[in-house]
Amino acid sequence: MTPAEIRERVSAACPGAVEEFQADLLDPVLRLRPDRLREVCRFLRDDPGLRLHYLRLVTGIDRPAAADSETPGGIDVVYHLWSYELRHGCQLRVRLDRANPVVETVSDLWPDANWYERECFDLLGVTFAGHPGLTRLLMPADWVGHPLRKDYARPERYHGLPTSRATVLAEGRAAEVAPAMHDTKAQPIEGYLRLNMGPHHPATHGVINFLLETDGEILKKATPDVGYLHRGIEKLAEQVGYVGTMPYTDRVDYLGAMFTNHGWALAVEKLLGVEVPRRAEFCRVIASELNRIASHLISTGSLAMDLGAFTPFLHWIRERETINDIMERICGARLTYNYLRFGGVSRDIDPETLDKIKHWIDHFEPMMDEFDRLISSNEIFVRRLAGVAVISPADAIAYGLVGPNLRASGVAWDTRRDEPYSIYPEFAFDVVTGRAVHGTLGDAYDRYDCRLREIKESLKILRQAMAAIPEGEARVKVPRPKPAANEVYARVEGPRGECGFYVVSDGTEKPYRARFRTGSFTAMTIIEHLSPGLMLADLVALIGSLDVIAPEIDR
């Protein structure tokens, strides 16, 4: 169903709710009356002809009134919806009063909206009436102001700590440890033990904090507390422009930098209407699939390490070194690639590198079996994962899980196949889904198993791509991007699932608003739901099997 047809249906069911239909945008938008939002959302989710069960993204855009115009300013809250069953989606928007932005919550309709709305409150100051716990998500609780507002000014100091490097140097670097700003101890509660797990903990995969309430070894609840790596990349994107944002996207997901590069390039190329040469597409696919393997190596290896098996991790680190070498040949960097350019890639892949990749694949394929022998059927490893933290398909969709986490629950959805981009339709590969290896579909072992099998699929794609790579240019010259005012949502299938880039342009060289939709953000929201009743040690298995990494959550 097209957005126009969805709009017809909404207008028929909820007359007067749609204020405007913006069909001229790249992704058409339904602008709703704020007081009718919940009614329309409920209809969109429950109507048998629409079934928009997946809330992809909620975000806000600050639009202050221009100095010379009569139109009043406001804050837009944007909702992206999608249906896996019917393969259609739409975007909703409400325009709120900038001085007092209030809208009703949808977190009871789609549970992953809980965190999206908290982030929106944190960074833009939008209040969601009826939200179960509207507190700051990313910034410290005592932070003043909402950073993504256009008129936000960075404070000079935060608890006496200078915020500019020049002040640090002028005042002298710390000779002694600085005084504490907050009390970081977990406050005790009656009847349960309250613990901080993190933000510095070897099993949390980066700086993530979990507030645990436990009764002995049994968890009553684990509440994730994030934002310890919130670097404000989206605000920086508004400052440095389209070209300058490319290296920042590397840091959004440093284990899958090629995918964030790709998503950003796709979004801007869509805005500009640029065609990419075929050889460049092949270069992108080859680099991406190598990167996917490298990311899954870290994911599966560190899962084994978290559960106490150190050797598999070292095996995969060794293999990853070779991928790093190849990546260095391809783009000059080991980790933060900055490889893609609008209209191609920064440099062509030479034949010698292709040879090296072939050699490595020949060496690596038998290694997969060795890895399986080493750990995959290890009694302890299996028992730590089988039947633990089971996610049903309905839950996986409702909580917005994507990528291997979604597929492990049995939902066969892969952006490469189902919403094709680049040249992926030309390759034969399987979309791996959970197969209930140890009896339960969607348990932690299935998620591990899916990642290992995806590595094999990536190898298939690599072989095909290297055999079919055509001659030609690897880049077309694109003038400095200055897209006309428009909006776009571009997505790629990253190692942690859908990696989406929502970009709002305004006719200048800088994006008006950029929002990166990442897999780890929504994967974190399900942890609180799954944690009650788990053993304390199972939480480690759950976090590891979801493959969350901190920069993707916090950006």
Place this chain on the structure above:
Amino acid sequence: MTDTPAGRDPTAQAPLCPTGGDSAPLVVTTRIDDLVNWSRENSIWYLLFATACCGIELMQTGGPRTDLDRFGAVFRSSPRQSDLLIVAGTITYKMADRVRLIYAQMAEPRYVMAMGSCANCGGLFQQSYSVVPGVDAIVPVDIYLPGCPPRPEALNEAILRVQDLMKSEHWASRRQGRGNP
């Protein structure tokens, strides 16, 4: 055993305590500073404090190719067992208190390495509203390691520089520049 000198039994084991002359034990003399520093510099236990991208390179450096273990440097997960705090990545204001706490939990003598541009000065994120412009605003830093992220070779070199620092310690004094000489 082609290289064995004729007339010597190749299976004979060397004595556990090397002897000079007939049976007098060989005496090694050294200064206590040298002995303490020698053992310290060859067992640098660093805290696995990977906050961002640099943490991945830190992992790779601990891996088989660069193999930090050969310098006696192994990672620990607890600050109380660590000699060296490698701040591998960006520090945000929300994280600043935890860095302070971790540093305070380490036993003297303790060393801090700021790994990568973010820990050095805020790096790419210096203009961001939420990033501390350099970890040296919070804790004293001994070694600055540039790069975004630094390569494993560079981290390796930085560990050797930490060893150099350790060589110059005097056992009876607290660390220089830390208030109590």
